[in-house]
Each structure stands twice: as structure tokens, then as C-alpha cells.
Amino acid sequence: MQQIIETVLADTQPAALAIIVNVEGSSYRKEGTWMLIQESGVQIGMISGGCLENDLHSHATQLFRTGKATTVQYDLSSEDDLGWGRGAGCNGVVTVWIRDIDEDFRGVLDILHKQMQANEPAYFLQSMTDINQYGCITSDGKRFGKIQSNIMLNFIDVIPYQRIAKQMNFGEEMVYFQLIWPQPHLYIIGAGLDARPLAQLSGNIGYAVHLLDWRSNICNEMHFPTAASIQIGDVKKLLSNIKFSSLDSVILMTHDFQLDFEIGRYLLECKLLYLGILGSKKRTKRLFDGTLPNSVHSPVGLSIGADGPEEIAVSIVAELIAVRRGKMI
Template structure:
């Protein structure tokens, strides 16, 4: 998500100066690769790069290909085969051992539905989307249909005129049947001459950070690096300031029994209780539980949480402990506020990604399904 935000910001700057650009997108990967489908890199006519499509081994050649696309104003598909041990051009020594298909598209500033404008629409509000990109590996040198359509809720953005009717019907059907899927997929490989990348774009994770003490400052900074949206909540106006938390999208100050009502939440929202104030957090948790959040984290020992639960049960609040993580964070032997922040954010990432947070070396099969 951070990468998409950076690409849109760079696009706006290039548009002001009318600098020609192209967008390179990983649309299909066979085997192992450093980046997965959906990774992007924006290339300017003078060779500036925003984003990344690999660990650095493909960027140089992709830059040259993208500048050709800019000059010719014609999209194309480039295939990098890192399974060939005799081909050292692209840093095969990294051992990715995969085949990467890259779509490079020239960007037309005059179109309000060009690929980057569609990405902007996808990120404008907190609604999951499906971005449709059509390409052909078989006819890679021919001009590609490219990124044309965005499904966002019940709305459709883009231009489907370049899609044949039977292909459009297949895409529409696939969108409907995979509407609840929370991952990107490549379909219609069996047609041999065309592939469709259905990219799942979900809202960025929103962090409701209850606590403006010194120990939460590193967490706020790390959340910003990860592209997460931060909302800061505390009863202490002298601590909950934009000077101390410049990355906070919003700052709310007030008593524990009034702040939750001022919050906007959805299924991509995590709440972190880090105020070190038992009474404040008891009031906050009382109002958070009915919201059915995906993640509620409580800093501190289990005894503290147990007392909170007992308090709420006496007040008639049914405590569902499934979304409550206490003590929150992964067990990485964290010491100090920076390491604790790392532990907490790693756990949040795992929960929203549907993972256990275990060692990758213990996983059977590839890193990415």
C-alpha cells in the first residue's frame, strides 16, 4: 500500500512538469520471485524510479524497456526467466528461480481513467476493489490491452470498450464468483493467448492508537513507514499533539467513555490499548467490544486483561476474546519501545494477512501461495 501511495504522489509531480512516464506492473509469476503480482514501478523519461518490481536485479533492464515504451507510446509484456542458471544478465545468482511477467504501460495524463488514476480511485476510500489488467504473454510484443477497469463495490470505473464481449462476460462472472476472495489471481491461462490479472486491493490497515506516551512514538513512526493509517486517541492534550505524532491522520482527545463514539471503524481496523491507565482502558474496551473489530491489542500482562474482562462482565458486557490479543505482540524477546512496536505491528500484519506469524523455514511449500 505504501508503494501505491508513493507512485501516486510521484505521478502528480510528473504531471505538473509534463514529464513522460510509464508504469511497470508484475502481472504474473511462475515459481519463486522476490515480488508478487501487483508490485509496481513508475519510470520517468529521464530514468527516475518509484517503487520496485524485484530485489534490484530486474530494475535496470526494466528501466530501459520502460523508456522504450515511453518513446513508442506502446505497451508491452516483458518476461524474465530466472530459472535459467546460464543466464546471468538479471542477477540469477539471487536464486529466485521463477518466471516473471512484467506489463509496461505508457501513462496518458489526458485520461482520467489511466492505470494510475484507477489506483487513485481504488485508494480514495476504504472499500475493497478488483483492478482488471488484461495482457498476453504469447503476443508480448504486440500492444497490450492493459489496466482498464476497476470494480469497486457496486460501481465500475474505467473503459471496457477494448474488451471483447465474451472476455468481458468471463471477467464479470469471475468477479462475482470471487467477490469474497481476499487475494489476487490470474485467470484464463487456458485460453493460451490472453491472461487476466484480477488484483485485489484492500484498504490500508487503520491503527487506533490509544496512548500518547513516549513508548507509542516509535510505533507511530513504524506504522507510517508501513503505510498504515494512524488515529491517535488520548485524554492528555499535552501529549496527544501533531508535533509529537506528525504521521497521525487524526488526533482525538477526551475521556475514555466518549472517544470511541468519535471513531470510524471497519474490518481493516486495529485498536491498540497503550495508555497505561486501567480505568481509561476499561471504559474504552467497554465501547470497543460491540464494534467486532478484527484486532484489539492490550499492552501489559494477562492479569491486567483478566481484570478488565471481569470488570466488563460485571457491567453486563459479553467479552469475546477471539479478536483480543493480550499481551499483544509476537514473542520475539522484545525489550524497549522500538522492539515492542516491531512485535506488535508484526502481529497485526500477520492477523490481517491470515497468517500465524511463525518461522518461514518451518513452512512447507513456497513463501507465497
């Protein structure tokens, strides 16, 4: 989503935004999924597994420069329905809202982008009955755009990265609202060989990846070309300059027991979404005087029998996703 918003703000060519606003039954993607369709033919994001994109593109091209919107419903519930190629068989009905992106709408996206840059969530709202009624509500309660003044949405009790995207009646008006979260940040402490596939894979799924290490010969842009930042020096001092939030994830993988001992205790006092420590559970317990804290994931990653840096990276990223999506038991 951040890539979509940044693209819209940087490239003002005619474009349309498609959002899944309702799903009945099962589908490949859920409510709150965005896709950008530009006049040049570029598409960012996917609404389905590929079976609906061409049809959505056709609808989008009719909206460019019009300031209008449309709602399209796809019934994929019939197993023998060949309407979308060779039959999707998703057993669901997907409703997609598509709207032309004009300058006023870009203004609302700019506010959302500023919230994301500040590492703060915000609600996006769009009336399903009046295209001109849309806007956002920031985490400090400010309202932007044209939205009903009596709409009250909660920031207090939401779980970090909780998916909130649905339609609801406010008076006589049906409104779609979605909680937009900032890009997740992952801090990898230790830039060994095993950190490289982890940084690459986590970056591929949308994390802003930050590397911290004391060795410039291995912690550099050549080995971590997609990293959001690379910090070299005394790791303990580097950490003291970072203001961690409850949306941040950290993986400690220095392979240095004494350093892990000192850093691990410091990180334990930080309010993090995820703290994983590479190594056996026995080793990690030794870091904390024989007891594994509940907030520490060790051994890091899901237990899938992973072997080698690449597979271990897959298990770690799978656990990061599970925690972010609230799927960890």
C-alpha cells in the same frame, strides 16, 4: 500502491507502470507488486530486491509517451545465471507487464484512488492480449474503462486484505486482474513514549496512523510527525465519532486500567480487523471479567522476546502484518 497512484495523479510527467503479473517458483516479490518509473528517474516501489530495476527502467524509457506496453520475463531460476549482475538465485521466473501511463489510464487510476479514499476495494483489470482493454470494477459493481462485460469478479467471499492477483482466460482473452485494497488504518489509543516507535514503524510500512489521547503535551506533531491524524480530548467521545470498519486495526495502550476497561469493552463491539491491548494476558483478562475474548490480541505483538519500546513496536507491527496477510495461526 497508494503512493504510486497518488504520485501519478499529482505529477503528469511521462511515466510507466510495471506490474508483476506472474511468478513461477519463488521470487523476492509476488504477483500484484507495482513499481512506478518516471521520466525524471524517480522510481517508487520495488519489483525485486534490486536486481531487475535497472533493466526495467531501460524498458520503461522506451515506452514514455507511446501509449504502448510490453511484457518482460526474467528467468532467475539458475543458480549460476549471471545475467542480472552476480546471479540472483531466486529460483523463479518472473513476468512483468510494463505500460506507458497516458491520460486514459490515469482516469482509471483516479477511480481506483477514489475507491481507496472511500475505504473500499476495487478490481483492476488489464488484458494481456490487447493493451487498450483495461479498467476497474468497484465494490458496488460499477465498471470503468474498457473491459469485457462478461467478466464477473467476487467481492463477497474475499477475506480482508486477501491477495488476489493472477491471470485468467475469459473466453479467448487472457486477462490479469488484481484486487486493490485501500490503505490500512491503525488507531493507536494512548500517546506514551512507547507509542512513538510504533507510530513511526507502522507508518513506514504503509499504515495511515491515527493517534487518540487526552494529553496535548505528549500527543502532538512534534512527537508523531508522520501521523495521519492526531485527536485530543475525551477518548471515549473521540471513539464514538469514528466509524470503524472491518479493515481497521486498533491498539489500546493507555496504561490506565480503568480507561482500558471502558474503551476495551466498547471496541470489542466494533467489527475490527485487529484489536490489540498492551499489557499482560492476566491484566487483559481482568478487563473482560476474567476471560480473554478470541478477537483480542494480548499480550499484543508476536512473542519474539521483545524488550523496550522499539523492539515491542517491531513485534506489534509483525503481528499486524501477519493478521493482514492472513498468516496468523
